[in-house]
Amino acid sequence: MGQAVDTPIASGTSRRGFYLTFIYGLWSLIGAALAAPALLYLLLPPKVRRESEWIDAADVTALQPKIPVEVVFRKNRVDGWKITSEKETAWVVKLSDRETVAFGPQCTHLGCAYHWDEAKTEFLCPCHNSVFGVDGTVVSGPAPRPLDRYETKIENGKLLLGPLGASSGSKA
């Protein structure tokens, strides 16, 4: 008699268990099938149309050694679905006969525009007094790393600028 009562309960629990397994299992599949593409959609960078663009920024022969010049040029920027032509600035310095560099115009601390102090021959950021040497290294102040540099190449005496890359290295 005891057995007769037990059996339906036992089969009842297993049917319940079967239902629950399916319910949780199917919902997990649906959740995963929606969440995985959503994460890819949000987190992966879009396929970049990298137009390898080199911009003629300055005449190298006209540069004086170790005297930075601010140059302004126009550059196409791909911003999502838009390609905008923007004004960009670079500080161009001829460090030696063999090396000419172009710094990005923003302080590496918090992005303020710095300027060249001719008297002290240093780059000075007015926001928090970061000071950079003519080669972009941090002299003093809170800036965490040297000035960022554009990729450069020289063709027929013209300085061509590529993309702006973050500088690596510490204050030194």
Next chain:
Amino acid sequence: MFGSVALFLFLTQAFTGALLAFNYAPTPGDAYNSLRYILAEVTAGRLMRGLHHWGASMMIVIVVLHMTQAFLYGAYKKPREATWMVGVVLLLVTLAYGLTGYLLPWDNRAYWGTVVTTQIAAQAPVLGPYLVRLLGGQGEVGVVTFARFYGMHVLLLPPATLLLIAIHVYLVRKHGVAPEPGDEARPQKKFFPEQVFRDTVAIFIAFVILFVLAVAVRVPLEQLADPTDTAYIPRPEWYFLFLFQTLKVFEGPLEVVGSIVLPTLAILALLFVPFIDRGRMRKVTQRTFAGAVVLLAAIGWGGLTAAAVATTPKPAIAEQIDFSQPTGWLQLSPVEMAGVGYFRQENCISCHTVGDGKPKIGPDLAAGSRKSASWMIQHFKRPSAMVPGSAMPSIQLSDAELNTLAAYLLKLNPRNAEALQSAPDFAVQGALIYQKNQCGACHMVNGVGVKLGPALNGVKQRRTKQWVEDHFRNPQALSPGSIMPPSRFSPTEMERIVAYLFVLPD
């Protein structure tokens, strides 16, 4: 069961809709480009749009099935009248999503479909002018209409839907799920886990169908909305086709009957079903009248939709271009396009890679290290003479054709190689005809050719297709003094060359 699936689909729509909105700019100036960006550049963007597009269609199907079931079972009867009526409003809201969402891609299809919608609204007696103003269509569909449709689609309708669903579900819980007639005496099945299990299985099946549709069936994007395109024949989304067809039955002053009066009466009838049929609950097998109504409605809907589909003209060739794909080929010169044609015809791709891809037996044709055109032509004729041991078969084309192929290969790089896949066949064939007939000796396309005759970019703005066809047959009849020789094209050739000229960028 269908109710749960409908709720699930609504939540999925909200989810995919929000994700799309993260990369979508809701203004006519940017909507189209941002959608192309989602489709072509954002990872899984095509899948998201597919889910949203097909989810909308499935939602209509499921909601209609849900209503049909409730109707057949007589689930609208006392005390469930309000549940039914809220359900009818939810159906209307679902249709409103379809109507407003249709405009948002801002391609030709969206634009012209909405032009028709707003003009139908304008026909409404008394209310017409106010409705038009409400829809922002002050005589035309523009930025204001777009903003209103977008606002309705994402700001107004979702909370309204949530509220209505809450009322609907509350009423269902309050009065209980309508028992299947004849089953009233049996104890109700437990909601959890039995009913939940059944719903879950149904939802899962619906989701699998939706996912497969989104992955497998491409949702096309037409060209950017062009209000000056007089040749475009608008068609509504499939679930509105029956209304579209109804409209054709009524002409002249009676048109308002088809566009406004009948739909309004139908909605009212649907809304007041519980008060029209006040009989007691009966077994579904005894509800012959209700069954007949459903059958008639299905036949009517199916017949009208089929008639609308049957009378849809074959879309013009140019409308078959999928603008959700890269369209760099539009910038190619006719010589290059013809080169694409020979490249495909000779099946060069079976042995050569272009740009990235698995290395194949032959060299990558998009990589650097160029040979000269004359070297290539010699090589095409006798491959092993130029490259000892080459396994390449010689190409059987005329010198002029080989020249075209060489000209194309000289310009091939990884960036423009996508044209090999994406250039539609009609345009390639059109360019081949253009090349063969040496149109470039007098005309210019994409900056290549001679300026003796008029440049052919933008010809679609200046002339109709018919004019161009007639002009091909007898140039002097339409342009007196023209030195252009008449052309004898076969009908297929004529169609291709004209279609090619009409897709050229302005």
